[in-house]
Amino acid sequence: MKRILLSVASLALILGSCQNNANEVKPDQQEIAVDMSDFYVYTSEENTVKSERPGHVHGPQCGSMKVLNRQLKENPSLENRMYNIEKHTRKLIAAKSSNATSKGKPGGGGTPAPTPYQGSITIPVVINILEDANHPVTQAHINSQIDILNEDYNDLNPNAGGVPNEFNNDIANVDITFVLETVNRKASSKSSWGTNDAMKHSNQGGIDATDPAHKLNFWICEIGGGILGYAQFPGGELATDGVVIGSDFFGENARGGEYGHGRTATHEVGHWLNLRHIWGDGRCKQDDFVTDTPSSDQPNYGCPSYPTVHCRSNDMTMNYMDYVNDNCMYMFTNGQNDRMRTIFATGGPRESFVN
Template sequence: MKRIFLSVACLALVLGSCQNNANEIKPDQQEVTVDMSDFYVYTSDDNTTKSGHIHGPQCGSMKVLNRQLKENPSLENRMYNIEKHTRKLIAAKSATNASSKKPGGGGTTGPIPYQGSITIPVIVNILEDANHPVTQAHINSQIAILNEDYNDMNPATGGVPSEFNNAVANVDITFVLAGVNRKASTRTSWGTNDEMKHSNLGGMDAVDPARNLNLWVCEIGGGILGYAQFPGGELDTDGVVIGSDYFGENAAGGQYGHGRTATHEVGHWLNLRHIWGDGGCRQDDFVTDTPSSDRANYGCPAYPTVHCRTNDMTMNYMDYVDDNCMYMFTNGQNDRMRAIFGTGGARETFVQ
């Protein structure tokens, strides 16, 4: 009897050991941890003071985000979770790449930013003002410019300074016109309260925003060229608003009439912050390969333009320079954009 008891005890010990081994987490399977101590959402509404362009044209995205955060206290937590998920996917990609370089490596640490080509259907909602017409030529040129910029086909990219040459990214996103809706409007200034996105307020409702990028084209006013909603906001207001004169190739827009307002604002919609981080030298845009800065740049700055002891990447689409002087995204920005299309990402429905 004692002999049988000892045999059973030994068997239990062996089985327990096997079970422990089976549940043991291997180094390349551990959950990626990320530092969120630098995360922020609220910013100053006016980021132009240091640039000397207090009354210059602006992007209204951060002002709109501040308003939405005040109106919806849960938005900050949603954006925190989206940012944490974004950082985990990017960290997992780095860990996977490092593992693949080791002898016998190649294991994964979990989901990484989406790696395939991405196609985004675009719905253009136009609130027509007779004094600021939006033609089919404007629409076609805007889609073409988005495709040029998000596929590294901007001819000006050939002039990127050598310092940033290895950072230039092909984001591999194709935008396809999926529909155009028009509604006559006599309103000369819609502001930034999202009223243009609601039919009951005189605007136009979003069309299936979980699967389409909705662009609203109207007179915004207040020196605002355009604004976007970041991932995490309410679905019925999701999309990008662009001033009529700054949509597509448009002579009425002057130096901002070459379609890059949409490129910039779609970048926000894809989770990019302004390249200077909307703050001082220590406030970041959460991208490792963009240099620190403490202000927006305007016009067509000479290289190098130095702030925070580094050369500004003034030619980045997420700065405020003239349309013809912005011509690149970075690999780090590309990872951020692609993370929201990855498994569990805020815009995963676009690739499912």
């Protein structure tokens, strides 16, 4: 009888242990708390003006942050959507870090943990051209731009060998392929479209977006105001989602000068994929939300020498999200890659591109 009681007790302990294991929450299933205290959406006019080239009243610049400020004022719910997107992004990156640590690979030792969305990504591209006879956009420009995007997002930029040793382990192959699907052309007599998204609406003389939930729309036109291009961040209205590039700065284009080698599109697509400017559009403590990009308080221009120091660290001037000449930018970081890939993961704002 004693033996039977002991056997029953042992069985109960085993069953209880199994039940506890079944109910145990694995690290990747836990609700991960993230700090959102540094999150920002609005940028000050002072830091927007700092984006202009020194010595120029209206130098070439990216208009994405100005456009974001406008959209936030027009649509109060956008800030909350962007907050939730950022929280989702940080949770996935924190989960990746937790998984790496649990596997005994903290701090990058051994094989790194997978990115938040794994696998190659293919993005269909629609080119919408508001044609200006004085600023033609040819098929050669279009083809070269697609090639440049594929170089840059697959770590194939021929200048990448110039990355300093300090940043050499940070270089990412984002593994995104852009495929040209459609080119839409419409004659336009407008010499300047501005940044109010009129080029994205047929009832304002522009071209409506084509299936923006599944395709990346570009609008190519004369923007004016010294703006090379601008993009809409994830979370904005679907009808205006995409990237706008000035006609002379699209693809390999002699009229674009030092900005005529297709990197404006690389930079603006980075914003469309939820990257901020590498200097964070603020002072030293305002960040771009990426851990492996150095702190800075201003953009760089031209072709800076290394090292260029701001905020007591060497700037990553060759990063695509700075403002240097096209031929002097040639890398994304692993942290930027993680950030971009979270938007394609389950629950991400661009999940529809991969499902």
